[in-house]
Amino acid sequence: MTAPGIQSAAGSRVLRAIVWKEFREAAPTGVAALAIVALGWALVLMLERSLSGAGAASTAPSFSLSLFTLTSAGVGLMIGRAQVVRERRGDAWAFLTHRPVSRSTLFWGKVIVGASLYIVAAAIPLAAALWWQATPGHRPLPFDARMILPHLADLLAGLVYYFVGLVIGMREARWYASRFMPFGAAIFCTTLVLGMSTFGAALGVVAAALLIAGTAAWGSFIGGGHYAPQPRISRVALGILVSVGLAVVGVIATGILSIAWTFGRPGATDLRQTDYEIMSNGVLAQVTRMRHLLVATSTVLDVRDLAGAPLQQYRDSASKQLSLGTGVISTAAIPLNPKGQYTEYVLGHGYRRTDDIFVPLGAGAKTPSAVSWYFSRRPGLIAAYDNQSARLIGWMGPDGFSPGVSLPPHRFAGPLSPYTEIGYKQPLLAFPNAVYRLDLDQRTIRKVRTALTGETILGAASSGDSTALSVYGSPAQFDAIATTTHVYVQSTAGAPELTATRDAQAAGYGTVVVSRALRAPGTPTFLRYAPRNGTLSRTQLAIATDRFTEIGGDGVTVAQYALPRSDSTDTDNTEWAALTVAGLTTPLMERIVGLSFGHMTVPTGASTQASRAPLILSWGLTLVASLVSCLIVIGIGRRYAFDSRRLRHWAAIGIAVGPLGVLVMLALIEWPARERCPACGRERVVTREQCEHCGAPFGAPALDGTEIFEIAVVAVA
């Protein structure tokens, strides 16, 4: 595509001259940018190397917000701003622009150089770092080409910062008003890039942001940093940048205020919460606790049975402070949905997840290890890396450990189920047809279950290495395996202990936790199915509650029931305050769009079964805020003599985005001076040829009798 203003052979000669000049001027900034990015990578790689050499639990890199995300953004901003800030004013601007070439050509000349320098400055260290990481002996970690994608997204997102830098450098505005607001928009872009599920979606976000930021930068340049002379399309783009920036600033400010509000009040960090717990005696009870968020402790307030009656043995306050669930051993949540994301440990989100490439095993263990283990999905094998030499030392397959880099003949069949055995030295690995126990210290593997015909294994979890195991012995050591039809409980040696048919009512649920009350008569077992992370729709999820299956010591199901909803946290004044702020600041347009997509936003703390009052209040406040904003915008517009078309546009913006529209209007527009009209005596804007009130033109300056005007000179025209 030919950029506007670059048309002819003479144009390309001019463009070459501009590119040469821009390159000479921007090259030092480019070199500094390269040094900054390279230094950032050097620090990251040195830290990684030193951590892996020390046998740190995990040397897996973070792909969510990396240092490169920050450095690429920073140098993009730096190059963009530096390119225009020296030339944007006075004689330097005149010298640049008063020449027979369009400002668009000058702009594109700058962009060709600036963007190229940015790419070179960010990509060279990136390429070097990736080469270093991919070279065996540098990092005890599998390397896959897909691991480049997050960095590639960051690299491209840095171009958005480059254009934002151009806008910030050009804008004639106060730094706290619209000049720096585009930076907030760039931060929002990065947030989206980090949150996208696929690389393609991230590219889409970057492309859209580049289009908007690039158009705003172009318009700001050809408008000499002013808003009014710009083409309409760039005014719109600049408006988007500024409004997104203002929204980001608003969100940050609201966050800071709510933190101050939360932590500034006595008792504000105490959260009253009710949940169902298995007591030591095997009775399921409703326990209300006060959780003290700051000190991470809790106090039992109330213990009741499922019908809501207080339990006698927990009536006095001393009994409530005892550990209610002593002797109750539970597994981690066993995944029932192969597509669910069950652990926070997965690095990054979407395309930034390494989980799709490898799963670190044993990571999170408290003691450092000499070897790092990764289940590598592509070969379907477990790779072992020596942390000291950072080299691959062998592969673990279903047949055991095989030293060396050669791949063993047999692989694990099917995908690894979502892995939740974080930090265990002997984790369970569940595949559709089998479950294996891995001993990382001994480098051994043992199949502990094979799927029966007609069923598929979904997940497995063990009762773990807790200290309770030493107290209660073998009954405390069990593995639980969930399949498409059953939940199996067996000893760690593989001996069957219990088989329970999956609760049909819990179809589509996300997890099951197996608990055993070792102090209770008959050591009953409980299966608790939870709906989160499952395959239920939003509507189903909103009404689904946890389900319990209680199995006696003889293996017979005693009871199966759904628990009443217990997430009854208190609604206090804080939430009403949040509700009010949200109501006043949420744009009407956002609410309407939300409605049309079927996402009725329910404010924090208000459950769907709760009163509709919060919803009505929230909508009411939004409507009031929109109406008031519209009136303010119209008032300002009339004060500055907007024509009716312009007034209608801004009124619509006021209605659509509420207070944000008012702020955008105040931030974007350069407000003309006003002075008293000598004809009607009212204040009039100085940018109109006639008074907007009475139509009188501006008069010539008063004569003082010293005027010497030669008719001949004027008459020449």
Added chain:
Amino acid sequence: MTSAAIEANGLTAYFGSRKVVDELTMVVPRGSVFAFLGRNGSGKTTTIRMLLGLLEPARGTSSVLGVDSKHLSDDVRARVGYMSESHSLYEWMSVRQCGEFQSRFYSRWNGRVFDSIVGHFHLDPRAKAGQLSRGERAGLSLAITLAPEPDLLILDDPAIGLDPVARRSLLESMIYVTRGADRTIFFSSHLLDDVERVADYIAILDRSVLRACCSVDTFRASVHRYAAHFGSASTIPSQLPPIRGLLHGRRSANDWLVTIAAPSNDTLESLRVLGAASVEELPVDFTDAMIGYLGDRGEHAFFLDDTAARDSFGVSV
């Protein structure tokens, strides 16, 4: 095609709420050397920037070579040479690189003009622009402004800060470019000798208001100085009554010395009725006339209205 190189009609600019150019209306004839005068801060540079489309006026219109200043095409900008008062250059470029860079933009770049002006100022082609003296910078700046052979040359105080030799060189170069060609030079300056030497027309901005726009001869003929003699100190009035066109008045022991623009018979009569024994017209040269015109309006000279200064300097009235 209009015969005006520059036209301004009601051109007005504000910085914030301060009016810096007030309803400026003027015409610059083609082929003329037109001096744009005024004290610092009177709005000259702002006017020039509005004429060149570098600054959006609050209201009013202007055109350059017949084209609206807001929409100057590449072709028109190629025909308008502009030299700013700071003699902007890319500091890292050598003299030769400056010429080569500029030449890429202009289809009628005249290398001989560039070389001759560079030679005239004795500039080393390899010297960096950032290392040149102020006079040398002015020379280089002028060279790259004149080499495209513009139809209209707009110079914003080109001689500011230059020594007499450099100033003379600059003037000679300006004269060189206008000889025999239908070229227009529009320049602002504080150097009145130079203005008198080269300008055909002048326009004077007084605190953002255009007060004069005429030929140099007309201006010279319009500003007069009179000495009104009074018999004794007791008969001399302490203040002057309102006199139309009064630019400046200074009282001495027995005389009032007044500078008046475009005086009429009524003006002289108003001096006589004060009781002056005689009114004598004094010769006034262009520089004096201009200083009288550009100085503070009213009857008092600099110190006479300033009690503190009068006390400090022991000035007696």
